[in-house]
Amino acid sequence: MARLTINGTVQTLDVPPETSLLNALRDELGLTGTKYGCGLSQCGACTVHVNGDAVRACQTYVRDLGDARVTTIEGVSGPVADAVRAAWLEHDVAQCGYCQPGQIMQAIALLTRQPNPDDAAITAAMNGNLCRCGTYGRIRAAIRSAARMLSLATEGAEP
Ligand code: FES
Ligand code: FES
The missing domain is CATH 1.10.150.120 ([2Fe-2S]-binding domain)
Structure with missing residues (x-):
């Protein structure tokens, strides 16, 4: 189980800790605005914000996120x-x-x-x-x- 804060809402996901943030967003939460391009941190299609910084979701793992605030294209505002x-x-x-x-x-x-x-x-x-x-x-x-x-x-x- 993983608890992630996505677009201001805490989500509990039944995924292995080595799941990529990109897969968690797209496959578990249906947030398909974040795109799969290379899967290798080489193209930027999967860019989201973690605590306000741009990161590649394909090479960011659920196990490493802890209480970090994840923001996707669907939730970014201001x-x-x-x-x-x-x-x-x-x-x-x-x-x-x-x-x-x-x-x-x-x-x-x-x-x-x-x-x-x-x-x-x-x-x-x-x-x-x-x-x-x-x-x-x-x-x-x-x-x-x-x-x-x-x-x-x-x-x-x-x-
Ligand atoms: S899918 Fe290309 S950088 Fe993540
Ligand atoms: S890849 Fe088509 S608009 Fe950038």
Whole structure:
């Protein structure tokens, strides 16, 4: 048995401890927004947040999670997530869409840590998220847009 905190809810799963977080999410909880790509931590399709950090769910194991907070594309929320979703739509980023949940989760983790990343920081953060459709240019444009939205929102909030 494993107890995991997923999108703010404690879930008890009857799975072996060596089960990957990706399989637990998709096969046990039906959270299929997190995608299976390579299974080897090489593509980023399975990116989720663990305690706010972007991690690869395919190489994260139920036995290691303890009380960690796991957030998936279905549950991610807040101003940064809203800005990233809006920017993805503004730039019509998705093509086939398969890699996009992982791209979005990676981008949200980046902008949460670094609200105004330069090009080098975007490259460093997003480099491990592959897109077979080649949407990289639109992803970068959307991240810059989301950063602008967040900066405007912060300015607007100042007295
Ligand atoms: S499926 Fe996890 S990194 Fe590719
Ligand atoms: S949009 Fe098709 S793999 Fe990225």
